[in-house]
Amino acid sequence: MQAAIEVEELGKTFRVRTRRQGRGGALRDLFATETREVDAIRGLTFRIDPGERVAFVGPNGAGKSTTIKVLSGILHPTAGDVRVLGLVPWRQRRQLGFRIGTVFGQRTQLWYHLPAGDTFDLLARIYDQDAAVHRRRRAHYVEAFGLGSLLDRPVRQLSLGERMRCELVASLLHEPEILFLDEPTIGLDVTAKAVIRDLIRDESRTTGRTLLFTSHDTGDMEHVCDRVIVIHRGQLLLDQSVEALRRGYIGRKRVTVKSEEERLDLELPGVRVVARAPHSTELDVDVARTSVADLVAAVLARVHPLDLSVEDPPMEEIVRAIYSHAEAQP
């Protein structure tokens, strides 16, 4: 079976301008620039089979976006070999363009003053779609993504969640075999995040579309993906199933309780206080030992909560844990 994505010993080095110190340095910078090389990716190797839903995660500056840009043909690698659907992305970008889709959470491909449907129709022209096929697909996605009532409104009047649903449809209309998603839930509220995650997961399950999903949000990868690749400083740190990662690193929640009482004391298995201030307590909870429901019940039995939030631990913390674990290995 041909891999959807094959990456072997990928390396990407950027040349970054450095500035000399002082006025003399600034003057010299005008005539001769000094540069230094920064390794964004180093010796990265992985393979993704068709239909896999893979979370591609790491802290800021890990090299996630750079890798996706190499895979979509935008950047030329400095070293290594890459095949996406059997094509070399940077040499066959135009051919690859018909077979991949991209969604960047912080960017938009929708025309701001026009209804999203106009962008959909334009993309059909750009991707050389047969008009009848396009009409059928458009109707399908409009229904599946619940866009019916949004299609007549200019994009500028849509909420971020509504806009992201439109962005997804815009990227799916040419039926790409691989969808690259770069932080598609960034900035969304809890409800909108849940809707987007469900839509992405269900659509991929139904169509067998391959997903490569980058996010800082552990919830994204837990809800959408089956496998996770963690990179750190441009290198592969971990490649395993989300289930294994959940058992090892993400079976924890961060719970913050604000209470009328100045202090909250709890003694439950797997629960420890990580920060404390008057009327506020932050707890780290191992949900395998104490469930969130049990914890909330225990909190309600002891104090009168004014506010209570349950969050996933930050990605940086998970990567730190994985990294320290990897370093501790002989």
Added chain:
Amino acid sequence: MTATATEHRPGLPGGKYLAIAHIAARQAVEDRAAMVGRVLFQGLILLIFSRLWTVVIADGSLGSHSMRELLWYLAITEWVVLSPPLIHLEIEEDFRSGDVAYRLPRPVSYLGSRIAEGFGTMAVRGSALAVSGFVWASLLSGGLPPDPRGLVLVLPLGILAASLAVVCIAGVGLTALWLQDASPAYWIWQKANFLLGGLMIPLEFYPAWLASIAGKLPFAAMVHGPGHMAFGFAPDRALATAGALLAWGAVITLAVAATSRAGLRRLDVNGG
């Protein structure tokens, strides 16, 4: 449900770019604030110059040109330079923000799509500015130019000139690939139009040596060429200007395309 080859139906060559120009034109119609801003700015410039010419030209003429002709000249040159959208800012932002990551994987030329958007927006803004310019100039100068037949020639020349300006502004935007900021190049472009194009003052009033140099450059063909039609019906001169615009158009389009290819080769998109 993934795409099959039979569902791809390549359309007419250029059809994608026409579609892009069309949607950009529709967006320009909806973006009324930008349109109204330009129309008001156009009126303000013409108002200021109409007052200025009144003071400077005490006897009602400058050289062989009347105040009315000079104001119509300015209305035409302003129309040409205000019609093209500032696509250099969008191109700069594409590279600065990484938006180019969305555009490059598409099966369409990045530069071609940006220029097509520029043409679409220009079509709408240019139409609105043509009407408003006509009204402003008629009101402020007190009527039509002495030989209004020249205005018939302004339309094709102005469209050619503004189209060439869109390509030039795209080239200005591409300098951001090297400089990270397109504003220095845009500043030079603006001043070149102003000084070498004869935006405010016709080249006839320049020292002979400067007028001769300016006349050999594309700025004069773009700005002074259409503007000169305010001074009378001159089909031969209009034909020569159109020829110059087409020749410069070919040269500049090739240069901008080569710049784009070179720039995209060395592209290091922000992020990682």
